Amino acid sequence: MPAVPPRLALTTDPKTVIVVGAGMSGLVAALELERAGHHVQIVEARQRIGGRVHTQRARDGAPMAEAGAGRIPRSHRWTWDYIEQMGLATRPLYPTGLNNVALIDGKRWVIDATTDLSTTVDLPPDEKALGFAGLVNTHLLENVEKLLAAEVIDTPAWPPSTLAHLDRLNIIDHLATQGLSQAAIKLLTLGAFPTSISPLMLSRVLATYDRESLAVIEGGNDRLPAAVAARLRGPILLSSPVRAVTQFADRIEIAIERAGQRTMMSADAVICTIPYSILNKVQFEPALSPAKQQILAGFRYTKATKVAFKMSARFWEAEQLSGFAQLDTGAEIWSPRWSSDDGSGILQLYQQGERAAEMDAMDEAARAQWAMESIEKVFPGAGGHVQASASYSWQDDPWAGGAYGIPQPGDLFRWQGNIASSEGRIYFAGEHTSEYSAWIEGAVRSGHRAATELQKATF
Numbered sequence: 001m002p003a004v005p006p007r008l009a010l011t012t013d014p015k016t017v018i019v020v021g022a023g024m025s026g027l028v029a030a031l032e033l034e035r036a037g038h039h040v041q042i043v044e045a046r047q048r049i050g051g052r053v054h055t056q057r058a059r060d061g062a063p064m065a066e067a068g069a070g071r072i073p074r075s076h077r078w079t080w081d082y083i084e085q086m087g088l089a090t091r092p093l094y095p096t097g098l099n100n101v102a103l104i105d106g107k108r109w110v111i112d113a114t115t116d117l118s119t120t121v122d123l124p125p126d127e128k129a130l131g132f133a134g135l136v137n138t139h140l141l142e143n144v145e146k147l148l149a150a151e152v153i154d155t156p157a158w159p160p161s162t163l164a165h166l167d168r169l170n171i172i173d174h175l176a177t178q179g180l181s182q183a184a185i186k187l188l189t190l191g192a193f194p195t196s197i198s199p200l201m202l203s204r205v206l207a208t209y210d211r212e213s214l215a216v217i218e219g220g221n222d223r224l225p226a227a228v229a230a231r232l233r234g235p236i237l238l239s240s241p242v243r244a245v246t247q248f249a250d251r252i253e254i255a256i257e258r259a260g261q262r263t264m265m266s267a268d269a270v271i272c273t274i275p276y277s278i279l280n281k282v283q284f285e286p287a288l289s290p291a292k293q294q295i296l297a298g299f300r301y302t303k304a305t306k307v308a309f310k311m312s313a314r315f316w317e318a319e320q321l322s323g324f325a326q327l328d329t330g331a332e333i334w335s336p337r338w339s340s341d342d343g344s345g346i347l348q349l350y351q352q353g354e355r356a357a358e359m360d361a362m363d364e365a366a367r368a369q370w371a372m373e374s375i376e377k378v379f380p381g382a383g384g385h386v387q388a389s390a391s392y393s394w395q396d397d398p399w400a401g402g403a404y405g406i407p408q409p410g411d412l413f414r415w416q417g418n419i420a421s422s423e424g425r426i427y428f429a430g431e432h433t434s435e436y437s438a439w440i441e442g443a444v445r446s447g448h449r450a451a452t453e454l455q456k457a458t459f
């Protein structure tokens with residue numbers, strides 16, 4: 001796999017293409033196809049582009065918080081390449097020189113260079129002897145080393161059959177079978193941690209994740225989809241959900257709903273980026289293959305809700321705190337706009353798992369109160385500084401149906417070759433079809449891959 005996205009050659013056989021979805025995968029697919037000389041239209045269900053790259057903004061347009069993608073590791077090279085192509089400025093996610101906090105069993109710990117997290121819980125003697133760094137090395141990083149040694153990342157040899165045994169259980173159950181205590185498991189899975197991930201998928205994420213170089217796009221991460229969209233020549237039809245897709249020998253037709261009316265559109269091919277969590281709401285004629293239908297029935301999306309608070313002061317900095325924290329409740333606290341000039345700031349609760357779904361039944365005020373109760377445990381007194389709040393539930397979002405689609409244990413091998421495979425004139429893209437699922441990187445790479453496949457089609 002090349003380090004940066006290669007350009008498609010100019011086509012001698014221009015095709016008409018409908019891209020369904022104006023998230024990062026659809027936008028990249030459209031950009032690359034247009035650059036190669038094809039004619040592209042995008043249809044998008046929402047009133048906005050960007051999909052799960054969604055910056056929540058104040059009334060004056062100033063970015064407040066990222067409801068979706070919040071950080072971009074420098075090691076995600078294809079995403080960075082598009083950021084650079086678009087001429088966008090970035091800045092580090094984390095402030096330097098300040099400390100994070102951990103909340104474990106209701107107790108608050110400031111994490112500085114001297115903190116060994118293993119002292120925060122009651123561990124058996126052998127685990128205590130390892131210390132937190134030793135636990136991480138033995139139980140997480142050794143698998144990363146094995147994966148790196150297999151040299152399969154970004155190659156057709158992924159997923160590696162030699163490491164299939166690391167894809168049988170979720171990480172929590174896997175660590176338990178290694179004899180690790182519940183307290184140690186809790187330490188190793190602190191924060192907004194997708195607990196259904198297998199050790200193999202987790203190792204892949206860690207192997208391609210550079211925690212030291214996390215960045216955000218100046219002015220909001222939604223500037224990236226906006227910049228790509230601005231480069232496109234073809235139209236982007238907003239508020240146009242696709243309801244049906246019908247394939248014929250010589251063309252493909254889609255039915256979209258606009259202002260209560262069904263409208264038909266026709267093209268040579270379709271790139272479909274609709275998340276698999278909701279794709280079964282679209283009617284396909286002929287039906288999708290049994291393999292794809294099995295995947296749609298089995299794909300589980302992670303639940304995530306974020307609640308952001310605009311704070312009158314970044315009072316935590318007086319205590320040398322960064323505003324970032326990891327909780328043992330499947331949550332993290334982020335302080336994404338820490339560098340504002342007037343001393344104000346943001347605290348955002350990023351809650352994953354079933355607790356995120358608990359908030360779905362609540363109204364906005366109740367959600368804010370629920371989230372602030374968690375934040376108060378880490379940053380006491382925070383409630384007194386709140387000026388405004390905004391929440392976002394991805395499982396409640398009808399055009400997402402969940403936060404992201406990381407394959408569950410066993411799925412990688414069970415579904416191998418079918419997750420992303422094209423069906424007739426339909427090409428599938430989206431983070432869920434990529435090895436970098438749950439990242440912009442996955443969306444970008446999948447959009448490029450689908451465009452490349454379509455370019456090679458002979459119909």
Ligand SMILES: Cc1cc2nc3c(=O)[nH]c(=O)nc-3n(C[C@H](O)[C@H](O)[C@H](O)COP(=O)(O)OP(=O)(O)OC[C@H]3O[C@@H](n4cnc5c(N)ncnc54)[C@H](O)[C@@H]3O)c2cc1C
Pocket residue numbers: 020021022023024025026043044045046049050051052053067068069070071072240241242243273274275278282304305306394399400402403404429430431432437438439440441442443
């Ligand atoms: C809470 C959260 C945190 C995240 N954190 C990070 C992070 O820190 N860093 C990172 O890199 N990534 C992160 N991600 C992942 C990243 O946001 C996604 O991987 C990426 O944005 C997905 O892009 P996509 O094009 O595959 O899908 P989407 O962005 O979902 O695009 C699909 C589009 O299809 C549209 N659509 C759906 N149904 C229809 C229909 N029937 N007709 C027409 N259009 C339809 C949708 O409205 C949507 O716009 C996060 C995501 C979430 C939710």
